[in-house]
Amino acid sequence: MQEILTVGSPKLTRPITNPKVRVPLIEMKAATKKYxxxxxxxxxxxxxxxxxxxxxxxxxxxxxxxxxKFLTKQESPSSGSVFVAGRNLADLxxxxxxxxxxxxxxVFQDFKLLPQKTVFENVAFxxxxxxxxxxxxxxxxEKVLDLVNLGRRKNNYPNELSGGERQRAAIxxxxxxxxxxxxxxxxxxxxxxxxxxxIIDLLYRINQKGTTVILATHNRQAVDRVQKRxxxxxxxxxxxxxxxxxxxx
Amino acid sequence: METxxxxxxxxxxxxxxxxxxxxxxxLLMTLTLIMISVSLVLSLIVRDLATTIRSKIDLTIYFRDxxxxxxxxxxLGDRIKLQNGVAEVSxxxxxxxxxxxxxxxxxxxxxxxxxxxxxxLPRSLQIRTTNPDNIQSLITTIAIQDSQKIVxxxxxxxxxxxxxxxxxxxxxxxxxxxxxxxxxFFGIIAVFNVMNIIRITINARSDEIEIMRYVGASNxxxxxxxxxxxxxxxxxxxxxxxxxLLLIAYLVSSTINSVFASFGVDFFQLILVNLWTLIGIQLAxxxxxxxxxxxxxxxxxxxx
Numbered sequence: 173m174q175e176i177l178t179v180g181s182p183k184l185t186r187p188i189t190n191p192k193v194r195v196p197l198i199e200m201k202a203a204t205k206k207y208x209x210x211x212x213x214x215x216x217x218x219x220x221x222x223x224x225x226x227x228x229x230x231x232x233x234x235x236x237x238x239x240x241k242f243l244t245k246q247e248s249p250s251s252g253s254v255f256v257a258g259r260n261l262a263d264l265x266x267x268x269x270x271x272x273x274x275x276x277x278x279v280f281q282d283f284k285l286l287p288q289k290t291v292f293e294n295v296a297f298x299x300x301x302x303x304x305x306x307x308x309x310x311x312x313x314e315k316v317l318d319l320v321n322l323g324r325r326k327n328n329y330p331n332e333l334s335g336g337e338r339q340r341a342a343i344x345x346x347x348x349x350x351x352x353x354x355x356x357x358x359x360x361x362x363x364x365x366x367x368x369x370x371i372i373d374l375l376y377r378i379n380q381k382g383t384t385v386i387l388a389t390h391n392r393q394a395v396d397r398v399q400k401r402x403x404x405x406x407x408x409x410x411x412x413x414x415x416x417x418x419x420x421x
Numbered sequence: 422m423e424t425x426x427x428x429x430x431x432x433x434x435x436x437x438x439x440x441x442x443x444x445x446x447x448l449l450m451t452l453t454l455i456m457i458s459v460s461l462v463l464s465l466i467v468r469d470l471a472t473t474i475r476s477k478i479d480l481t482i483y484f485r486d487x488x489x490x491x492x493x494x495x496x497l498g499d500r501i502k503l504q505n506g507v508a509e510v511s512x513x514x515x516x517x518x519x520x521x522x523x524x525x526x527x528x529x530x531x532x533x534x535x536x537x538x539x540x541x542l543p544r545s546l547q548i549r550t551t552n553p554d555n556i557q558s559l560i561t562t563i564a565i566q567d568s569q570k571i572v573x574x575x576x577x578x579x580x581x582x583x584x585x586x587x588x589x590x591x592x593x594x595x596x597x598x599x600x601x602x603x604x605x606f607f608g609i610i611a612v613f614n615v616m617n618i619i620r621i622t623i624n625a626r627s628d629e630i631e632i633m634r635y636v637g638a639s640n641x642x643x644x645x646x647x648x649x650x651x652x653x654x655x656x657x658x659x660x661x662x663x664x665x666l667l668l669i670a671y672l673v674s675s676t677i678n679s680v681f682a683s684f685g686v687d688f689f690q691l692i693l694v695n696l697w698t699l700i701g702i703q704l705a706x707x708x709x710x711x712x713x714x715x716x717x718x719x720x721x722x723x724x725x
Contacts, residue, residue, distance in 0.1 A: 244635070266640075274637030284632050288438060301638035303424040345636065 194221040197353060197384050198243065202252035205238050205408075212238040214408040215252070220386065222352065225379040227395045228388040230405035236388040239405070240357050243386070244278055245269060256353070274302055277346030277354040277383075281361035283338045285330040285345075292317070292326040295345045302349075312348055320344045320374060336367030343374060347383075354378060355386045360394050372397050428642060432649025439622055443650065446618040450658030450711065451665070453611035454703045458666055460604030461702065465695055466677075467597040469686055474589050476549070480556050482563060483543040486515075491544065498546050501563065506555035511547045518542035615710060619654070620718045623647060630722045640723045644716060651715035655707030662703050666692065 198220040205213040213235040220226055228236050241247035242254045245261050254261045256272075264272055285294050292313055299309045317323045320340040330338055339359055346354055356375060360368040372387075372394045379385045379400075389395060395402060404412040436443050484494055491514060498510045513521070519540055523532065535542065550556055623630075633643050674689035692699070 270634075270637045270639045272637075273635065278635055284628065284635070286629060286632060297632075298636035300427050301633055301636055301642050303642075305423065349637065 196220070196255075197222045197224075197257060198386075199255040200239075200242070200252065201255075203239075203242060203249040203254055204251045205235075205242075205247060206250045211408050213242075213249070216408075216410045217252075218403065218410060218413065220384065222384055223379070223382055225376065225385045225398060225400040226387070227398065227400060227402045228386060228405065229390060229395055229402055231390055234405040235408040236405055237357055238408075240278075240355055240386070240388055243353070243355060244273065244276060270302075274349045275351050275353070277343075277349065277351040279339070279342050279346050279354070279356040279359045281358035283330070283342045283362075285338060285341055287330050290327050290329055291322055291333070291341045291344075294330070294341060295348050298345045298348050313344075316344045316348045319347065319378075334367065335363045336370050339363065339367070339371050340374060343371070343378075347378065351383065353384045353386070355388070357388045358390070359387070360389065360391050365393065368394055369397060424642065428645035429649050432646035432653070435626070435646055436650050436653050439625065442618070442622040442625060443654070446615065446622055446654050447657045447661070449611060449614045449618055450654045450707055451661040453608060453615055453710070454658050454662040454707050455665060456604050456608045456611055457706060458662055458699055458703060460600055460608070461699060462666070462670075462692065463600040463604075464597055465691055466686065466688070467593045467600075469691060470681065471590060471593050473686065474586055474593070475552075480548040480550070480559060481545050482548070483545045486543065494544055494546060497563075501546070501548060501559070504559065504562070506550050506552055507548060507559070508551045509547075509549040513545045513547065515540050515542060515544055518544065612710065615654075616714045616718075619651070619711070619714045622650075623715070623718045623722075627722060630719070634722075643723060644719050647715040647719045648712050651711030651713075652708050654711035655704060655709070658707040658711075659700060659703040662707075663696075663700055666699070667696075 196219050198218070200216050200218050203213060203216045204211060216235075216239065228239065230236055238247060242249060242261070243256065245264060248262060256276075261272075286297065289297060295313045295316060296309050299312060304312075313326075314323070317326050320343055322337060322340050322344060325333060325337060325341075330341065333341065339362075343354075343356075343359075354375070359375070360371050363371060368391060375385050375387060376398055387394070387398075399416050401416065402412075402414045403410055404414075491512075495512055498512055501507055502510045519535065519537070519542055522535055522542055525532070548559070550559065630643055670689050670692040674687075677688040678686060
């Protein structure tokens with residue numbers, strides 16, 4: 173379990189050897205975040221297991237992004253604790269943070285691609301900054317671009333791609349580190365329904381290969397399509413947890 | 422090694438990609454270095470002038486014709502030469518004094534009565550010291566030992582020159598201090614401008630920094646390219662400043678040389694002789710400033 177916090181093998185997926193043994197990947201215990209007197213996240217306790225696909229739903233401003241920021245350690249809870257792979261993130265030192273983040277893939281609504289780099293370069297950049305050797309980069313980027321079906325567009329710049337393609341490029345970049353956890357924060361927010369389903373299907377396939385996926389969204393169709401566990405947030409609180417749910421407010 | 426190459430390449434690429442912003446930063450860096458260089462050159466000129474002025478302070482002792490023989494004077498000259506702080510002693514006999522008299526730019530009617538047949542011009546010893554500050558104590562020593570032989574105290578040229586020389590030295594000191602003050606003042610303004618524009622260039626790339634951090638770049642990797650850019654600001658700033666300095670020195674050299682003609686200052690030569698020192702100082706300040714400002718500016722993106 174501690175493997176997530178160390179630099180591991182460049183394998184893209186980890187097969188689930190025994191699906192019946194459920195290993196907690198994320199544990200939140202009474203996690204609360206306050207900005208002044210206002211609580212963005214209030215007393216959230218949850219467990220997410222390895223290999224799960226979890227939809228985190230709720231209207232805008234209910235605290236989904238703050239909860240995700242706990243996991244990327246952009247924010248720390250004012251009280252309570254957050255464990256990832258058994259490690260309390262509060263104990264994570266600054267120098268360990270880059271290595272921790274290399275094990276988590278994050279995808280955003282606005283893609284966050286570098287406009288002056290091609291698709292290939294954008295994905296390769298994630299490995300370059302970590303000091304991966306050139307030959308290894310070529311191999312891993314080609315592989316992950318094939319996975320997201322962008323092999324033919326690898327030499328295009330982001331502004332030459334459709335919204336769906338840009339998001340797939342962003343997913344490829346998030347996956348190139350072979351993370352155990354993929355967090356997608358409103359990944360379909362800027363996409364039309366066709367592209368939305370394309371991205372959701374891709375996330376589903378990635379999950380099928382063993383990566384734990386957390387999808388934060390307020391898109392009803394996206395949630396209903398995957399038929400997976402749904403965590404509903406309201407006013408910073410976790411108000412429902414359905415095993416194979418639909419988006420119900 | 423591969424990581425180091427990537428950092429250097431990224432810094433270099435970013436530098437050219439944001440060329441308008443980096444050009445602004447480089448020009449401000451150049452301005453800062455020009456301020457500092459002008460101050461340095463000014464102090465070089467003043468130092469050169471001061472040395473020339475001080476070397477012109479000499480001591481001339483005139484001797485009565487009836488009180489002392491040529492042999493006694495040269496013997497006194499040899500004794501003085503042995504004293505501390507004396508650089509050179511030369512003897513001017515009556516014939517040499519006459520030839521100096523004949524070369525003086527004064528009215529011929531005044532000059533004419535003095536000649537081989539009537540030569541009232543006194544013999545003298547010219548003394549140059551290593552440090553003009555020693556002259557006063559030297560005068561005291563000579564005056565006590567040989568007062569009867571000397572024509573008069575007023576005839577010691579030092580007394581006449583001292584006031585003028587002191588005034589010149591105090592003016593050069595004032596110019597030096599004023600120059601330093603102005604350079605520091607403008608230098609501080611320029612440093613703040615450099616800081617601001619480097620911050621703007623870094624802020625403009627906050628998205629890139631954010632992405633680097635999301636994909637797990639270490640702080641050193643995020644900071645690295647900006648430090649490379651800081652070094653480039655310093656190096657290019659030094660290059661532009663040196664070109665500017667040489668150009669200005671070449672253009673104004675003849676004017677400055679004619680102003681200080683009597684002191685034998687060659688402005689362009691002065692710059693050339695000290696060029697490597699100037700480049701070294703500019704490079705050190707420029708690179709240090711670029712690196713420090715870049716590091717400080719990028720630091721606020723590295724928290725959390």
